[in-house]
Amino acid sequence: MxxxxxxxxxxxxxxxxxxxxxxxxxxxxxxxxxxxxxxxxxxxxxxxFKMRGAANAILNLSEEDRNKGVVTHSSGNFAQALSLAANKIGIEAYIVMPENAPQVKKNAVKGYKGHIIESESTPIAREQMAEKVKQETGATFIHPSNDDxxxxxxxxxxxxxxxxxxxxxxxxxxxxxxxxxxxxxxxxxxxxxxxxxxxxxxxxxxxxxxxxxxxxxxxxxxxxxxxxxxxxxxxxxxxxxxxxxxxxxxxxxxxxxxxxxxxxxxxxxxxxxxxxxxxxxxxxxxxxxxxxxxxxxxxxxxxxxxxxxxx
Missing domain, CATH: 3.40.50.1100 (Rossmann fold)
Incomplete structure (x- = not known):
């Protein structure tokens, strides 16, 4: 560094x-x-600010991985950021959102062409659902904050x-x-x-x-x-x-x-x-x-x- x-x-x-x-x-x-x-x-x-990290994470993927899309779990800003960044770069984004996430945030993700998968609102449920989506789609998991x-x-x-x-x-x-x-x-x-x-x-x-x-x-x-x-x-x-x-x-x-x-x-x-x-x-x-x-x-x-x- x-x-x-x-x-x-x-x-x-x-x-x-x-x-x-x-x-x-x-x-x-x-x-x-x-x-x-x-x-x-x-x-x-x-x-x-999360648009910055989302864009960098996607752009750092290999072309092969990029083509399989990205997945994250987020109830808010990173859900929107990854959806928009993926849309701009031309790939799919799968967003695991807790079922109780505000509708306004779900609407924003949909507006950016993100695919919403709902889960229970506990952190463990969100992580498990993201892992399931990753296995099913081959998408790369990108954590909202704990990712270099x-x-x-x-x-x-x-x-x-x-x-x-x-x-x-x-x-x-x-x-x-x-x-x-x-x-x-x-x-x-x-x-x-x-x-x-x-x-x-x-x-x-x-x-x-x-x-x-x-x-x-x-x-x-x-x-x-x-x-x-x-x-x-x-x-x-x-x-x-x-x-x-x-x-x-x-x-x-x-x-x-x-x-x-x-x-x-x-x-x-x-x-x-x-x-x-x-x-x-x-x-x-x-x-x-x-x-x-x-x-x-x-x-x-x-x-x-x-x-x-x-x-």
């Missing part, structure tokens, strides 16, 4: 992604007490952010399955000589925080958080990167997530999903430590059910 390798990844996915905007707000800077630069992956194709190609693809958002704002002292990302923060940490390591990466995580789903403390992957017994994209757990591919290259993880309460989300909607006039607000909430929670610093925040996505807002 080196800088040249990540540049190749970036060049590979460029034709399939948007180079998203970096936005700032004087008022937000005053509230946060530092200079905040939002990398707006809510403007990405299909509305989230996915991790490297997600890091391209940070490459773009640091190209535009090389002076950054910190980059904050939300932490769910660990693919985004691991990719961010790798990109920051090779494209900056000083930028540190910090994760924001809901206190109600604090497995990554506990994992960093214990040095082994921990799990949540419950995941009762509004940040629905962060209810997944870390994997053996991304966890070592997180342990090695992430500075720390800050936990935030549900009210803090909602307040941060509301602030961005009101002040930035942009739509972000609750999971995206977690990183900004983490910065606000400990803003004294980042006074007058230059801070990047990856706005991970904007796929929110506008008929069911928390404010």
């Amino acid at each position: 080196n800088k040249e390798f990540l540049i190749q990844v970036h060049n590979r996915v460029k034709p399939y992604i948007h180079k998203t905007a970096v936005l700032s707000s004087q008022l937000i800077n005053e509230i946060a007490g530092c200079n905040v630069f939002f990398k707006c992956e809510n403007f990405q194709k299909m509305g989230a 190609d996915v991790i490297h693809g997600q890091g391209t958002a940070t490459i773009e952010l640091l190209e535009e704002r090389p002076q950054l002292d910190y980059i904050f990302t939300p932490v769910g399955g660990g693919g985004l923060i691991a990719g961010t940490a790798l990109a920051a390591k090779y494209f900056s000589d000083k930028c540190k990466v910090i994760g924001g995580e809901p206190k109600n789903a604090d497995d990554a925080y506990r994992s960093m403390k214990s040095g082994k992957i921990e799990f949540n017994k419950t995941t009762n958080t509004i940040a629905d994209g962060l209810r997944t757990f870390l994997g053996d591919r991304n966890f070592p990167i997180i342990m090695n290259d992430v500075e720390r993880i800050i936990l935030v309460e549900e009210e803090e997530i909602i307040e941060a989300m509301k602030l961005i909607w009101e002040r930035m006039k942009i739509i972000i999903e609750p999971s995206s607000a977690v990183a900004f909430a983490a910065l606000l929670k400990e803003k004294e430590q980042f006074k007058n610093k230059d801070v990047g925040i990856i706005i991970s996505g904007g796929n929110v059910d506008v008929s069911n807002l928390p404010f």
Whole structure:
């Protein structure tokens, strides 16, 4: 792994992604007490950063494997990302979705020509169904976050952010399955000589925080958080990167997530999903430590059910 390798990844996915905007707000800077630069992956194709990792994973397959299609299990953004990336590249995507996944997300997957296979909503049921589809179709399984190609693809958002704002002292990302923060940490390591990466995580789903403390992957017994994209757990591919290259993880309460989300909607006039607000909430929670610093925040996505807002 080196800088040249990540540049190749970036060049590979460029034709399939948007180079998203970096936005700032004087008022937000005053509230946060530092200079905040939002990398707006809510403007990405299909509305989230996951398009980057999905495209890279598919493009790295051999032509023979590509022709058999790809399969994943996801209730949300990665389901949409893999479907759209596969559609753009011209292959089939089989998406195992829990039967209780929101209809709006199922409709989006169908719109991107993904084939939906429903399963029970438990992680084990989803994995077993994905394995069954893999056996039946010969499709390659691509994990939403615990996959090297996915991790490297997600890091391209940070490459773009640091190209535009090389002076950054910190980059904050939300932490769910660990693919985004691991990719961010790798990109920051090779494209900056000083930028540190910090994760924001809901206190109600604090497995990554506990994992960093214990040095082994921990799990949540419950995941009762509004940040629905962060209810997944870390994997053996991304966890070592997180342990090695992430500075720390800050936990935030549900009210803090909602307040941060509301602030961005009101002040930035942009739509972000609750999971995206977690990183900004983490910065606000400990803003004294980042006074007058230059801070990047990856706005991970904007796929929110506008008929069911928390404010």
